[in-house]
Amino acid sequence: MSSEIDILLEIEREAERKILDARAEAERIVADARRRAAEMIREAEATDVRHIEAEYSKRIEDEREAVIKKYKSEAEAIRRAAMEKMDEAIELVYKWLIKGGVE
Amino acid sequence: MGVEELRKEILEEAERKVNEILSEAKAEAEKILREAEERVAEIRRAKEDEARKRMEEKLRSELSLARIEGKKLIVNTRWELVDEVFRRAWERVVSYVGSDEYYNDFLPRMVALGVSRIGFDEVKLHMNEADVGRVRGVLRRFAKEVSRRVGRDVKISISNNPLRITGGVVVSDPDENVFFNASFDALFNRAREELAPDVFEVLFGGG
Numbered sequence: 645m646s647s648e649i650d651i652l653l654e655i656e657r658e659a660e661r662k663i664l665d666a667r668a669e670a671e672r673i674v675a676d677a678r679r680r681a682a683e684m685i686r687e688a689e690a691t692d693v694r695h696i697e698a699e700y701s702k703r704i705e706d707e708r709e710a711v712i713k714k715y716k717s718e719a720e721a722i723r724r725a726a727m728e729k730m731d732e733a734i735e736l737v738y739k740w741l742i743k744g745g746v747e
Numbered sequence: 748m749g750v751e752e753l754r755k756e757i758l759e760e761a762e763r764k765v766n767e768i769l770s771e772a773k774a775e776a777e778k779i780l781r782e783a784e785e786r787v788a789e790i791r792r793a794k795e796d797e798a799r800k801r802m803e804e805k806l807r808s809e810l811s812l813a814r815i816e817g818k819k820l821i822v823n824t825r826w827e828l829v830d831e832v833f834r835r836a837w838e839r840v841v842s843y844v845g846s847d848e849y850y851n852d853f854l855p856r857m858v859a860l861g862v863s864r865i866g867f868d869e870v871k872l873h874m875n876e877a878d879v880g881r882v883r884g885v886l887r888r889f890a891k892e893v894s895r896r897v898g899r900d901v902k903i904s905i906s907n908n909p910l911r912i913t914g915g916v917v918v919s920d921p922d923e924n925v926f927f928n929a930s931f932d933a934l935f936n937r938a939r940e941e942l943a944p945d946v947f948e949v950l951f952g953g954g
Contacts, residue, residue, distance in 0.1 A: 648750050655754050659761030666765035670772030677776035681783030688790040693798035700802035707806065708813045715817025719824040726828045726950040730835075733949040737836035737942055742843065744857050745934050745941070 825951060832946050833939055840931050844914030850881060854916055855889060858903070859896035861918025861927035869902040873917040876909040 843849055854874075862870055874882065882889055883905055890903040910917065915930035 651750055652753060652757075655757050659757050662761045663764050663768070666768040670768045673769070673772040673776050674779070677779040681779050684780075684783045684787050685790065688787040688794075691791050691794045693794055696795060696798040697802060700799075700806060704802075704806050704809050708809050711810060711813040711817060715814075715820050718817075719820050722821065722824055722951065723828065726825075729950050730828075730832065733832040733946045734835045734839070736945060736949060737832060737938055738839045740938055740942060741836065741840055741931065741934050742853060744853075744860060744929050745937055746860065 825947070828950055829943060829946050832950070833935070836938075837935060840935070841913060844931065845877065849914065850878075850885075851892075854878070854882065855892040855896060857916050857929035858889075858893045858918055859901075861916070861929060862893065862897050862901055864927045865918060865920060865925045867920045867925070868897075868899065869904075869921055871904050871906050871919050871921050871923065873906045873908070873910050873919065875912050875914065878914065878916070879905055879909050 843853075858870070858872060862868065872882065886903065886905070890901060893903060894901045904921065910930065912930040912932050915932070915934060917930055917933075918927040919925060
């Protein structure tokens with residue numbers, strides 16, 4: 645009789661150990677998942693955006709040059725048109741001076 | 748129930764408990780990793796959006812500066828051309844000074860104008876050294892021409908201190924209290940101020 649009780653007690657202890665081991669394993673599984681999650685988030689925080697910056701830098705340069713080119717072209721057109729009126733303008737100033745600034 | 752049956756029941760119960768514990772832990776771990784993946788996607792999207800927003804702002808700013816630079820270029824081009832007009836007009840004036848027309852028409856005309864403006868019939872003329880020499884040599888004829896233009900007798904003297912001017916004349920009363928400045932240098936400064944709008948209109952006006 646007493647040996648049957650001892651056997652049952654031993655079996656209970658064995659069951660208890662299995663459950664405790666399972667709980668320890670469960671904690672390790674969850675802790676590992678948390679560590680991995682934290683690592684993933686850290687990596688995401690350090691996301692490299694240089695490819696975006698490079699793409700825009702090229703675009704900025706191209707569009708800036710286009711704007712300047714447009715204005716240079718406009719300035720040249722103004723110059724060409726004005727040169728055709730240059731003599732008329734010079735005459736206006738010269739005549740005014742020769743008249744002594746009197747209308 | 749025998750010992751063996753009890754043993755089996757206890758161990759089977761323990762096994763069910765173990766499986767339940769491990770199953771819940773795996774489900775919990777999967778949930779943690781799934782949520783982390785969602786968070787990672789959110790973070791990456793936010794970083795890329797922020798980078799794009801920052802670079803769009805930089806693009807706008809650079810283009811705005813480029814447009815300002817371009818407009819300055821247009822303004823500078825116009826002013827260079829206006830300056831060219833005045834520069835060339837001045838060259839013509841410098842050629843005109845010392846000509847017959849300068850001595851026979853311009854100078855007496857300016858002196859006559861000076862006489863009317865300052866209100867004196869006796870005046871002193873201030874000119875550059877070359878003009879002093881030339882006019883002094885023909886002073887009587889010169890004074891007669893001025894008197895004709897004014898319509899009454901005008902007495903003229905010439906200052907002994909020549910001016911450092913390109914040409915033209917400064918007319919004063921004999922005591923040098925009142926002046927009429929018809930030097931080309933002063934006229935040119937006035938011309939720049941008064942005629943710039945007209946020059947602009949000629950060079951860049953519509954049509």
